[in-house]
Amino acid sequence: xxxxxxxxxxxxxxxxxxxxxxxxxxxxxxxxxxxxxxxxxxxxxxxxxxxxxxxxxxxxxxxxxxxxxxxxxxxxxxxxxxxxxxxxxxxxxxxxxxxxxxxxxxxxxxxxxxxxxxxxxxxxxxxxxxxxxxxxxxxxxxxxxxxxxxxxxxxxxxxxxxxxxxxxxxxxxxxxxxxxxxxxxxxxxxxxxxxxxxxxxxxxxxxxxxxxxxxxxxxxxxxxxxxxxxxxxxxxxxxxxxxxxxxxxxxxxxxxxxxxxxxxxxxxxxxxxxxxxxxxxxxxxxxxxxxxxxxxxxxxxxxxxxxxxxxxxxxxxxxxx
Amino acid sequence: xxxxxxxxxxxxxxxxxxxxxxxxxxxxxxxxxxxxxxxxxxxxxxxxxxxxxxxxxxxxxxxxxxxxxxxxxxxxxxxxxxxxxxxxxxxxxxxxxxxxxxxxxxxxxxxxxxxxxxxxxxxxxxxxxxxxxxxxxxxxxxxxxxxxxxxxxxxxxxxxxxxxxxxxxxxxxxxxxxxxxxxxxxxxxxxxxxxxxxxxxxxxxxxxxxxxxxxxxxxxxxxxxxxxxxxxxxxxxxxxxxxxxxxxxxxxxxxxxxxxxxxxxxxxxxxxxxxxxxxxxxxxxxxxxxxxxxxxxxxxxxxxxxxxxxxxxxxxxxxxxxxxxxxxxxxxxxxxxxxxxxxxxxxxxxxxxxxxxxxxxxxxxxxxxxxxxxxxxxxxxxxxxxxxxxxxxxxxxxxxxxxxxxxxxxxxxxxxxxxxxxxxxxxxxxxxxxxxxxxxxxxxxxxxxxxxxxxxxxxxxxxxxxxxxxxxxxxxxxxxxxxxxxxxxxxxxxxxxxxxxxxxxxxxxxxxxxxxxxxxxxxxxxxxxxxxxx
Numbered sequence: 001x002x003x004x005x006x007x008x009x010x011x012x013x014x015x016x017x018x019x020x021x022x023x024x025x026x027x028x029x030x031x032x033x034x035x036x037x038x039x040x041x042x043x044x045x046x047x048x049x050x051x052x053x054x055x056x057x058x059x060x061x062x063x064x065x066x067x068x069x070x071x072x073x074x075x076x077x078x079x080x081x082x083x084x085x086x087x088x089x090x091x092x093x094x095x096x097x098x099x100x101x102x103x104x105x106x107x108x109x110x111x112x113x114x115x116x117x118x119x120x121x122x123x124x125x126x127x128x129x130x131x132x133x134x135x136x137x138x139x140x141x142x143x144x145x146x147x148x149x150x151x152x153x154x155x156x157x158x159x160x161x162x163x164x165x166x167x168x169x170x171x172x173x174x175x176x177x178x179x180x181x182x183x184x185x186x187x188x189x190x191x192x193x194x195x196x197x198x199x200x201x202x203x204x205x206x207x208x209x210x211x212x213x214x215x216x217x218x219x220x221x222x223x224x225x226x227x228x229x230x231x232x233x234x235x236x237x238x239x240x241x242x243x244x245x246x247x248x249x250x251x252x253x254x255x256x257x258x259x260x261x262x263x264x265x266x267x268x269x270x271x272x273x274x275x276x277x278x279x280x281x282x283x284x285x286x287x288x289x290x291x292x293x294x295x296x297x298x299x300x301x302x303x304x305x306x307x308x309x310x311x312x313x314x315x316x317x318x319x320x321x
Numbered sequence: 322x323x324x325x326x327x328x329x330x331x332x333x334x335x336x337x338x339x340x341x342x343x344x345x346x347x348x349x350x351x352x353x354x355x356x357x358x359x360x361x362x363x364x365x366x367x368x369x370x371x372x373x374x375x376x377x378x379x380x381x382x383x384x385x386x387x388x389x390x391x392x393x394x395x396x397x398x399x400x401x402x403x404x405x406x407x408x409x410x411x412x413x414x415x416x417x418x419x420x421x422x423x424x425x426x427x428x429x430x431x432x433x434x435x436x437x438x439x440x441x442x443x444x445x446x447x448x449x450x451x452x453x454x455x456x457x458x459x460x461x462x463x464x465x466x467x468x469x470x471x472x473x474x475x476x477x478x479x480x481x482x483x484x485x486x487x488x489x490x491x492x493x494x495x496x497x498x499x500x501x502x503x504x505x506x507x508x509x510x511x512x513x514x515x516x517x518x519x520x521x522x523x524x525x526x527x528x529x530x531x532x533x534x535x536x537x538x539x540x541x542x543x544x545x546x547x548x549x550x551x552x553x554x555x556x557x558x559x560x561x562x563x564x565x566x567x568x569x570x571x572x573x574x575x576x577x578x579x580x581x582x583x584x585x586x587x588x589x590x591x592x593x594x595x596x597x598x599x600x601x602x603x604x605x606x607x608x609x610x611x612x613x614x615x616x617x618x619x620x621x622x623x624x625x626x627x628x629x630x631x632x633x634x635x636x637x638x639x640x641x642x643x644x645x646x647x648x649x650x651x652x653x654x655x656x657x658x659x660x661x662x663x664x665x666x667x668x669x670x671x672x673x674x675x676x677x678x679x680x681x682x683x684x685x686x687x688x689x690x691x692x693x694x695x696x697x698x699x700x701x702x703x704x705x706x707x708x709x710x711x712x713x714x715x716x717x718x719x720x721x722x723x724x725x726x727x728x729x730x731x732x733x734x735x736x737x738x739x740x741x742x743x744x745x746x747x748x749x750x751x752x753x754x755x756x757x758x759x760x761x762x763x764x765x766x767x768x769x770x771x772x773x774x775x776x777x778x779x780x781x782x783x784x785x786x787x788x789x790x791x792x793x794x795x796x797x798x799x800x801x802x803x804x805x806x807x808x809x810x811x812x813x814x815x816x817x818x819x820x821x822x823x824x825x826x827x828x829x830x831x832x833x834x835x836x837x838x839x840x841x842x843x844x845x846x847x848x849x850x851x852x853x854x855x
Contacts, residue, residue, distance in 0.1 A: 005712030007854050012772070064684070111524055111674030118521065133520070133679040140379065140675045147808065155805045159798060166794055200744055203806050203814045207751065207821070210802035214795040218762065221791040249765045252710060253758040256703045260754030263699035264747055269691035272747050279751065
C-alpha cells in the first residue's frame with residue numbers, strides 16, 4: 001500500500017514562509033476584530049449588545065410545550081395568556097411542540113407566573129405537556145453575566161501569566177494577542193450566526209481559550225528550542241522554521257477535534273448545536289492565530305536569545321519580510 | 322525508555338483494571354448490577370438533571386424581610402420595656418432596617434437608653450455585656466436601635482440553615498424520591514429533584530412559610546373606623562380565607578405559635594365528617610391555649626397561617642388538654658398538606674424562587690440518545706482518522722491509549738459520582754479527540770529526532786522525553802480554563818468543566834504512560850530497525 005499510513009506520504013518538511021504574509025493577515029485580522037467588536041456591541045445596550053441574548057443573562061422564561069398529536073396553535077396560546085402582560089413569543093420547534101418565551105412582569109414572583117401560565121395553558125389547550133421549563137430571575141441573570149465576563153477575563157489573564165512564567169513576557173504578550181483575536185472573532189461569529197449567547201456559549205469560548213493556548217504553547221515550545229539551537233538565525237526565520245516543523249501535528253490535531261465537533265453539531269441535538277458550532281469555529285481560528293498572530297507578534301517586541309544576554313533587535317514592521 | 326521501569330507497567334495495568342472495574346456497572350442492567358458481589362463497585366454514572374429529567378429550583382432567602390420581622394418583634398419589646406419604666410415616647414416605627422422612636426421628656430432620654438441597652442435583643446455570644454443591637458441617640462430626643470451587622474449576619478446565616486432543614490423535613494414528609502438540598506453561597510438554597518417529580522407540587526410545599534399563630538380577634542373596634550383605615554395600635558387587619566368574613570381585625574400579640582406544636586395530623590370531624598387538622602401543643606402551648614380559652618369564653622380567636630386567617634372560631638369553653646383542631650375549608654389533601662407543613666415547622670425566613678430549570682424525563686432520554694450517538698460517531702471518526710494517518714501499529718497504539726483514557730474517565734466519573742451533563746458529554750468527546758494530540762506530539766517528535774540522524778532507540782527515547790514538556794504545558798492550559806468554568810455556576814456548565822478536568826488528567830496519564838509501555842513492548846518483541854511512521 002503506497003498511500004498508507006498517510007503520515008509517510010505527507011510532506012516531511014514544509015517551507016512555508018508564514019511570517020512574510022503576517023502583515024497581510026494581521027491587517028485582515030485587525031479588520032475582522034473591529035467588525036466583530038462592532039457586531040457584538042452594537043446597539044450598545046446591556047446586557048448583551050448585539051448578541052442573541054439567552055435567558056441566562058437577560059432573565060425570563062423559556063418553556064417548551066408539546067400538544068401531541070396536534071401542532072401548537074400560537075393564536076390559542078396568545079389568547080390564553082392575554083392580560084398577563086407577558087409579551088410572550090411562540091416559536092414552533094418540531095411538528096407538535098413550540099418554544100414559549102416571555103419575561104415576567106417587573107416585580108412579579110417569577111415562579112408564581114410560571115405556575116399561572118401552565119394552569120392557563122392546560123385550560124386552553126387541553127392536553128399539553130411541559131417538556132422543559134427554564135426560568136431565570138433578574139438577580140441570578142445579572143450574577144451569571146458578571147461571572148461569565150469575569151471568567152473570560154480571568155482566563156485570559158491566567159493564560160498570560162502562565163506563558164510568562166513558563167516562557168518569557170514577550171511570549172505571553174504574543175499568546176494574549178492571539179487569545180484576544182480568537183475571543184473577539186468568536187464573539188463576531190456568535191453575533192452573525194445569531195447563536196444564543198448563554199452560559200454554554202461562555203463555556204465554549206473558555207474551551208476555545210484553552211485550545212488556542214494549547215496550540216500556541218506547542219508552537220512556542222518548538223520556537224524556544226530553535227531559538228537556543230540557532231542563535232544566529234534571524235528571528236523571522238526561526239519562527240517560520242518552528243511553525244513548519246509543527247505543521248503536521250497542528251493539522252492532525254485540528255482534524256481530530258474538527259471531526260469530533262462536527263459529529264456533535266450534527267448528532268448532538270439542539271442543546272449542543274450552539275456549543276459545538278462555536279467550538280468548531282474557535283478551533284479553526286485558534287489554529288490560524290497560533291501561526292499568524294501569536295508568533296509574529298513576538299517579532300514586533302523582539303526576544304531574549306538563550307545563553308548570551310544579547311537582545312535581538314526588534315524588527316520594525318516594515319523590515320519584516 | 323526501552324528498559325521500562327517496572328512501576329510504570331504496574332501503574333498502567335492497575336489504572337486500566339480499576340478503570341474497567343468502575344466502568345463495568347454502566348454496561349450492566351440494573352438486575353445484573355444487583356447481583357454483583359459486594360466488593361465490586363456498583364455506581365453508574367450520575368446523570369445530571371438535563372439527562373435524566375428533573376427540576377432544579379434555586380431559592381433565595383429574603384434577608385431584608387427577616388430583618389424587618391425581627392425588628393418588628395423587637396419594637397414590641399421596646400414598647401413594653403418603656404411602658405414598664407414609665408417613659409413616654411412617640412413615633413415608634415421600623416424603617417430602613419432600624420427602629421426609630423422619640424422620647425417625649427428630654428430628661429428621660431438617658432434612662433431610656435440604659436433601659437433599652439440592658440434589655441432589648443439577645444446577648445451576644447463571646448462578648449460579655451454586649452448585645453446584638455446598638456442603641457444610639459440623635460438630636461431631638463430621638464433614639465435609633467439597629468442590629469450589629471455581624472450579629473445579624475450570623476442570625477441570617479442561621480436562618481438560611483434552618484430554612485434548609487425545614488425544607489428537608491417537609492420533602493421527607495412528602496415521601497417522594499429524595500432531592501438534593503444544598504445551601505449555595507450566602508443566602509441561597511438549591512433544590513435538585515430528579516425524575517418525574519412535579520416541580521409545581523414541590524414549589525407549593527416549599528414556598529409556604531407556614532407560620533401558624535393563634536391571635537385574639539379585636540371585636541371592640543368600630544367597623545366604621547376599620548373601614549376608614551383607622552386601625553387601633555397593637556392590632557392588624559388580616560385577609561381571611563374562611564369564607565365567612567373578608568378580613569378580620571386581630572390583636573398583634575401571638576398567643577400560641579407554630580413552634581409550640583408537638584404534632585399535627587389530618588383527620589375528620591366526627592359530627593360533620595369534614596376534613597380537619599388536629600394539633601397537639603407542648604407545655605407552654607397547652608398552658609397558653611388553656612389560659613386564652615378560659616379567659617375569653619364567648620369571644621372569637623383567629624387561626625392565622627402566613628398572615629391569613631384560615632378560621633376564626635368562637636370559644637365555647639376552656640380547652641385545657643393541650644390539643645386543638647382547625648376547621649378550615651379543607652379537602653383531605655389540603656388538610657394533609659397543612660399538617661405536613663406544621664409538623665415540619667415554619668420557615669424562619671421567607672424565600673423566593675430565583676431560577677427554575679425543569680427538564681422532562683422524555684427530553685432527558687432524547688438528550689442521552691443524542692449524546693451517545695454523537696459520542697460514538699465522533700470517536701469512530703477520530704479512530705479511523707488516526708489509523709489512516711499512523712497505520713495499524715502506531716495508530717493502533719494511540720487508540721489503545723484512547724480506550725484506556727475513555728475507560729478511566731468513565732471510571733472516575735462513576736466512582737466520584739460527579740454529575741454528567743449533556744455539555745459534559747460534549748466535553749468528554751472533545752477531550753478524547755484532543756487526547757490523541759499527545760500521541761501525535763510524541764510520534765512527530767520521534768520522526769524529527771530520527772531525521773536529525775539519531776538511532777531508532779535514541780529517537781524514541783528523545784521523542785518521549787522532549788514531548789513531555791510540551792504535553793504538560795499544553796494540557797495545563799485546558800486545566801486553567803476548566804477551573805474557571807467550574808466557578809461559573811450553572812450545573813450543566815460545571816459538568817462540562819468537570820469532565821474536561823478529569824479528561825485532561827487521564828489524557829496525560831494514558832497518552833504518555835500507556836503509549837510508552839505499549840511501544841516498549843513492541844520494541845522488545847520485534848527489535849525494529851526502522852520506525853513504521855518515518
